Amino acid sequence: MTDVSTQVREVQGPHTTLALHTLGWKAFQDLCAQVCAEVLGTTVSVYREAQDGGQDAVFLISKSPEEGTEEATVQCKFSSKADQRLRPSDVRSELETVRRLVRDGRASTYYFVTSLGVDAPVAAAVRDQLKAVGVLSPHVFGKEWLTLQIRGNSRLRALVPRVYGLGDLSLILDERCARQTQALLGHMMDGLRVYVPTAAHRNAVRVLSEHNLVLLLGPPATGKTMLAAILATAAMDGENHQCMKCEGPLDLVARWNPDERNRLYWIDDAFGPNQLRSDYIDTWISIIPKVKTAIDAGNRFILTSRIHIWNAAKHKLGTRNHPLLTNGAAVVNVGLLSPEERQQIIYNHLKAGNQSKPWRRQVKPHLADVADSQLLLPEIARRLGDRNFTKAIRKLPSDLMKFVSEPAEFLKDTIQELTDAQQAALTLVFLWRSRLPVSEITSSETRSIADKYGIPVATIVESLPQLDGSFVTRRREDEQDYWGFYHPTFADAITEILGSRPDLVELYIRGTRVETLLSETICDGATHIPDAVVIPSVATEHLVTRLLDIPNTPELNRSFFGYLESRASETVLKTIISRDPAVLSRQSIRSWRIGLDSRIKVIARAHRLGMLNAEIRMDAAYELEASALNGFDASFLDDDEVLGLIPPSRVIRLTVQLLEQIEEAVPDRIAELAREVDPDSDVSDYFDDIRMYVEQLQNVFYSSSGIQDQLSALDKRIVDTVAEVSLRKKRDDEQGDWSNVSPARVTTALHGRSIFSDIDD
Numbered sequence: 001m002t003d004v005s006t007q008v009r010e011v012q013g014p015h016t017t018l019a020l021h022t023l024g025w026k027a028f029q030d031l032c033a034q035v036c037a038e039v040l041g042t043t044v045s046v047y048r049e050a051q052d053g054g055q056d057a058v059f060l061i062s063k064s065p066e067e068g069t070e071e072a073t074v075q076c077k078f079s080s081k082a083d084q085r086l087r088p089s090d091v092r093s094e095l096e097t098v099r100r101l102v103r104d105g106r107a108s109t110y111y112f113v114t115s116l117g118v119d120a121p122v123a124a125a126v127r128d129q130l131k132a133v134g135v136l137s138p139h140v141f142g143k144e145w146l147t148l149q150i151r152g153n154s155r156l157r158a159l160v161p162r163v164y165g166l167g168d169l170s171l172i173l174d175e176r177c178a179r180q181t182q183a184l185l186g187h188m189m190d191g192l193r194v195y196v197p198t199a200a201h202r203n204a205v206r207v208l209s210e211h212n213l214v215l216l217l218g219p220p221a222t223g224k225t226m227l228a229a230i231l232a233t234a235a236m237d238g239e240n241h242q243c244m245k246c247e248g249p250l251d252l253v254a255r256w257n258p259d260e261r262n263r264l265y266w267i268d269d270a271f272g273p274n275q276l277r278s279d280y281i282d283t284w285i286s287i288i289p290k291v292k293t294a295i296d297a298g299n300r301f302i303l304t305s306r307i308h309i310w311n312a313a314k315h316k317l318g319t320r321n322h323p324l325l326t327n328g329a330a331v332v333n334v335g336l337l338s339p340e341e342r343q344q345i346i347y348n349h350l351k352a353g354n355q356s357k358p359w360r361r362q363v364k365p366h367l368a369d370v371a372d373s374q375l376l377l378p379e380i381a382r383r384l385g386d387r388n389f390t391k392a393i394r395k396l397p398s399d400l401m402k403f404v405s406e407p408a409e410f411l412k413d414t415i416q417e418l419t420d421a422q423q424a425a426l427t428l429v430f431l432w433r434s435r436l437p438v439s440e441i442t443s444s445e446t447r448s449i450a451d452k453y454g455i456p457v458a459t460i461v462e463s464l465p466q467l468d469g470s471f472v473t474r475r476r477e478d479e480q481d482y483w484g485f486y487h488p489t490f491a492d493a494i495t496e497i498l499g500s501r502p503d504l505v506e507l508y509i510r511g512t513r514v515e516t517l518l519s520e521t522i523c524d525g526a527t528h529i530p531d532a533v534v535i536p537s538v539a540t541e542h543l544v545t546r547l548l549d550i551p552n553t554p555e556l557n558r559s560f561f562g563y564l565e566s567r568a569s570e571t572v573l574k575t576i577i578s579r580d581p582a583v584l585s586r587q588s589i590r591s592w593r594i595g596l597d598s599r600i601k602v603i604a605r606a607h608r609l610g611m612l613n614a615e616i617r618m619d620a621a622y623e624l625e626a627s628a629l630n631g632f633d634a635s636f637l638d639d640d641e642v643l644g645l646i647p648p649s650r651v652i653r654l655t656v657q658l659l660e661q662i663e664e665a666v667p668d669r670i671a672e673l674a675r676e677v678d679p680d681s682d683v684s685d686y687f688d689d690i691r692m693y694v695e696q697l698q699n700v701f702y703s704s705s706g707i708q709d710q711l712s713a714l715d716k717r718i719v720d721t722v723a724e725v726s727l728r729k730k731r732d733d734e735q736g737d738w739s740n741v742s743p744a745r746v747t748t749a750l751h752g753r754s755i756f757s758d759i760d761d
Helices: 025-040 088-103 120-132 143-151 154-159 161-165 175-192 199-211 224-239 249-254 278-296 307-320 339-352 357-372 378-384 398-405 407-416 420-431 444-453 457-467 489-499 502-511 514-520 537-548 554-566 570-579 581-585 598-608 614-629 648-676 688-700 705-726
Strands: 002-004 044-046 057-064 068-077 109-114 137-141 213-217 242-246 263-267 300-305 331-333 472-477 480-485 521-523 533-535 746-748
Touching: 025 068, 025 109, 025 143, 025 154, 025 339, 068 088, 088 109, 088 120, 109 120, 120 137, 143 154, 175 224, 199 213, 199 224, 199 331, 213 224, 213 307, 224 242, 224 263, 224 300, 242 249, 249 263, 249 278, 278 300, 278 307, 278 554, 300 307, 307 688, 339 357, 339 378, 357 398, 378 398, 378 407, 398 407, 407 420, 407 489, 420 444, 420 457, 420 472, 420 480, 420 489, 420 502, 444 457, 444 502, 457 472, 489 502, 502 533, 502 537, 514 521, 514 537, 514 554, 521 537, 533 537, 537 570, 554 598, 570 581, 570 598, 581 598, 598 614, 614 648, 648 688, 648 705, 688 705
Parallel strands: 044 746, 068 109, 109 137, 213 300, 213 331, 242 263, 263 300, 521 533
Antiparallel strands: 002 242, 044 057, 057 068, 472 480
């Protein structure tokens, strides 16, 4: 976990300005619109330069309720020249347009905002020119004024986070906060300089301010981690939160302090980095009540996840999930981008990238079509701006469109065109799960990879700096330097390449951590899992050998059984049981629902395959019966394979005992919970288990109307009991301190000058 503490602010001089000239005309125009909206609190309508009659934004200023509203004009003048300053002659061509706007009642107040530096005598001369054509209240603002607005408004920085990347952070933050922000963003600072605040970004700001909780969802390459870092930075900057970046929920638990307030917990890949992790799910189930309490105390939580992992996690969490995640109120899909947002993303990356002017000029006519593709994602745009990734784009526009529609294939081809030493370096980073300590570069893993590729170790070491900034990045965490992939999708591409190289798969099986092997691979022939490393059947012998060497501990056995349940092919499962039947007698940490328990499911699978001895079957049958009768957990009753572990005669007896439960044990349990529950806790959560038990019995006895009536009455009793206990709950009216942080509304017309008009300048 990384602890980025907040500190007391220090005064900084305002004399240095931000690099506004690097924004591009459209991004500068949008920045001006947001600044005006923040300063004046109005809705700003932004128009394209090519047909806006000299004005870039028109907005309504409310003088007073009695006077109604009066239109005023804002003109934004952008220049990409860093040292250029405004001259009085720069506005002369606009004066006739200003005169017409004044006549139409739209410019009695006129704002001239520019990225240029503005000297006081020049500002006075420009104001005089504007007054001469009828403007009653002229204003002239340059980059110095804009820098002051940005520096003095943390809310503005939260909504236009790209400003964090426009220069030295100490220009807009105090020295200590600047250091902490640098530590938090780290290697993402380059990405921040091209960041586009999308509708998803503004929605995430709103959700976090309203609920103190947000889950950022999206496919790979959509910018979830970047957005999470920006939200955390904004909270630390404007709200004085202490930010704790956690590597999963286990790290969160290790550093948990329920008495702390004003903390922001950022949990990246909250349910698993590439695959759903069962130990993560069990941890979330145990700590969700504490998370609710922490949120009520003013703490905030930012979670990220790939969509398919979240969909699987949501099913496993069941009723233990946080209500705001269950109903989607705190969930933001980062991958939904508008055509205009995609245009700005492409523009920023091409402007900031290393493509030549002739290349940009060549692709310029096709960029609008590229932006129309919903498959265009931020990471793909970054690669488009980097000549290292676009060598295969030869035929336009077909290759350009394929670059967007088939990014994985292009990335694989690009990697395979690298030198053997560079490919070996990427394989090494992969085996270290994108966290290769610089001090370990010449380790035994490196020597093994060098042998496979037939190259000296020294060439691998030399290749990593060559790949820096495009394929990998060097970052510092916890006082140590690491090499990691520039983006997680590089690991996905290496995964596919490994799948076609059995010799490298063997290296992967032998060299990777057992936890990684169990959570990120599947056997050839098993049910497909997105983003998993597929172990080909030719490597079965190596896989079985490694799996049988897994230490017999409850923690590892939970993951081991999870692998055998859903990731192992029948061939692999049969081979493991044949070689070591005692595997099925291993004990593991039990799932919160026995019907979801991987150990039980593997035993049931072995029973179906005819490989289960009678003793283990009877032990499992007793465990299932005890769960249904004593643990109020009947979650296995709808799983025929698991239910098959109980002999038929005992199933009949269990049915009779369940009917007796409905008569006596369930009502008694409801009353017992009512006496035990703390009214200041989440009362509804406390009754989840018994509520689910009643629901499970309703599913079992669906054909008996009499039993259904009894169960419906029990369900109503639970609802009434929860309501009765909740009346005793203390009220806490304490509100969060971000209630005023929601984005100003900025509407943008989709016509006029092309955003790509100066892409080749």
